Amino acid sequence: MPVHDDLSAPEVIADPYPYFHQLRAEDPVHWNPKWGGWILTRYDDVQWAFQDRRLSADRMTPFMRGLPPHEAEELRPSFDIFSRWMVFTDPPTHTRLRMLVNKAFTPRRVEGLRSRIQAIVDELLDALSDRRQIELIRDFAYILPVTVIAELLGVPPHDRELIKRCSDEITLFIFGAIGVEDRRQRAQHALLELVAYLRGIIEARRRAPRDDLISALLAAKERDDLLSEEEIIATCVLILFGGHETTTNLISSSVLALLRHPDQMRLLRDNPQLITTAVEEFLRYDGPSKAMVRFALEDCELRGKQIRAGQRLLLVQSAANRDPEQFPDPDRLDITRQPNPHVAFGYGIHFCLGAPLARLETQIAINTILRRLPGLRLATEHLEWHPTIVSRALTALPVAF
Amino acid sequence: MRRLRISVDRAKCVASTLCVHTAPAVFALDATGKSSVVNPAGDTEEHILAAAEGCPVSAIVVEDADTGERLFP
Ligand code: HEM
Numbered sequence A: 001m002p003v004h005d006d007l008s009a010p011e012v013i014a015d016p017y018p019y020f021h022q023l024r025a026e027d028p029v030h031w032n033p034k035w036g037g038w039i040l041t042r043y044d045d046v047q048w049a050f051q052d053r054r055l056s057a058d059r060m061t062p063f064m065r066g067l068p069p070h071e072a073e074e075l076r077p078s079f080d081i082f083s084r085w086m087v088f089t090d091p092p093t094h095t096r097l098r099m100l101v102n103k104a105f106t107p108r109r110v111e112g113l114r115s116r117i118q119a120i121v122d123e124l125l126d127a128l129s130d131r132r133q134i135e136l137i138r139d140f141a142y143i144l145p146v147t148v149i150a151e152l153l154g155v156p157p158h159d160r161e162l163i164k165r166c167s168d169e170i171t172l173f174i175f176g177a178i179g180v181e182d183r184r185q186r187a188q189h190a191l192l193e194l195v196a197y198l199r200g201i202i203e204a205r206r207r208a209p210r211d212d213l214i215s216a217l218l219a220a221k222e223r224d225d226l227l228s229e230e231e232i233i234a235t236c237v238l239i240l241f242g243g244h245e246t247t248t249n250l251i252s253s254s255v256l257a258l259l260r261h262p263d264q265m266r267l268l269r270d271n272p273q274l275i276t277t278a279v280e281e282f283l284r285y286d287g288p289s290k291a292m293v294r295f296a297l298e299d300c301e302l303r304g305k306q307i308r309a310g311q312r313l314l315l316v317q318s319a320a321n322r323d324p325e326q327f328p329d330p331d332r333l334d335i336t337r338q339p340n341p342h343v344a345f346g347y348g349i350h351f352c353l354g355a356p357l358a359r360l361e362t363q364i365a366i367n368t369i370l371r372r373l374p375g376l377r378l379a380t381e382h383l384e385w386h387p388t389i390v391s392r393a394l395t396a397l398p399v400a401f
Numbered sequence B: 001m002r003r004l005r006i007s008v009d010r011a012k013c014v015a016s017t018l019c020v021h022t023a024p025a026v027f028a029l030d031a032t033g034k035s036s037v038v039n040p041a042g043d044t045e046e047h048i049l050a051a052a053e054g055c056p057v058s059a060i061v062v063e064d065a066d067t068g069e070r071l072f073p
């Protein structure tokens, strides 16, 4: 076993890949006592776990059941929202929720946003043009996705700050930041603030529909009553939340990957048409979602290990994406890699709704940065990652140009 | 109704099952969980095109079987 069999050890947070390589080689279906669940690190096992219907995506019910009664009661309002997130539901509820919004996020629909995304990227970079050093996340990578997703939903641009603040707090709940006291209470406070805000927008769109996603969801509700008002709200919160943090992290980890591989940076700068395979490689190499959790509904067996009903599993996407049986030379960044069947967006029925949007935003962001900031370089050697088990997120990325 | 030629790029398919829900008589999941075409005439052209458009990874191609005209993407 690894010296530190600990998902949240500082060295594993800083660089999780050696730990995952060791697990995959020595014990690919590993019971981790500290985390209290099975850790899956092989590509084929992770893919299996994303698909097997004996494993449930409902992480909220077991979580609530595990709380002391008074705390469960206190967190009921959060639970009422999160339990309606499609990402935490199984079929048939999942199918209904997903089918209703899927149309708005298809590759073709998203392609229609290209010129608007390019314009936002250009505006953001224009505003930085007289600077020589920036913090790429705060000054750019944070703002782009939240601006795009707010526009798509139909949330006025000046309320971006509220959304950003609330979803930072919600992150504490969902991604389980380590070492933050009162995180659930804080998250609940922010969540309810966001819900109240969205109710106002929904009311306004009901009276005067516009060409935005909230109006489309309301129309779907009117038309065939397939969606309750609470589900509309939960879905909006999910899309706002899912739609920016992760994309922010992908943009920053992509820039970092290029800064640390100057040959690949040169290759992409000279051949911007490589951006499609490049972004797939950034997702594989150091994607924003390290792992996803599932709960066993029934006993199942995997590689001779007995997984019992009620136990949880950590599907380590970062490990699957560097499985040498699937990806030749997996620790090498190769922006021309093809095929590249990474699982950075998940796999199976919960495959990321926003994947086409995240792809397009990141493609445009990276190519525009390379074109407009030719002298781009790291302005520090001290980088830190947020101490969470399931996401891979830089705290800051200072760059100079 | 014109005859359609439908294909699923299995290397791209991520087993989302979305096409199966949109046009259940046309698409089905095989043993590996990926989608394949079981009956290209199993549904209306509208539903089949909606399934192709709804695929999150653009794995579905639809053509006119007689003229070869590309209908999606
Ligand atoms: C690089 C950026 C992104 C990454 C790495 C990412 C990753 C993921 C992953 C791994 C899942 C699967 C969750 C599971 O299996 O439990 C997922 C689901 C989801 N993502 Fe993303 N995501 C990204 C961007 C977005 C964006 C931009 C949106 C907003 C539209 C979004 C909305 C969603 C939603 C709604 C789901 C739930 C889908 C379902 O349950 O059917 N994501 N995402």
Ligand code: SF4
Residues within 6 Å of the ligand: B008, B012, B013, B014, B015, B016, B017, B018, B019, B020, B034, B035, B054, B055, B056, B057, B058, B059, B060
């Ligand atoms: S919609 Fe696309 S990804 Fe999903 S099962 Fe069908 S072909 Fe595969």
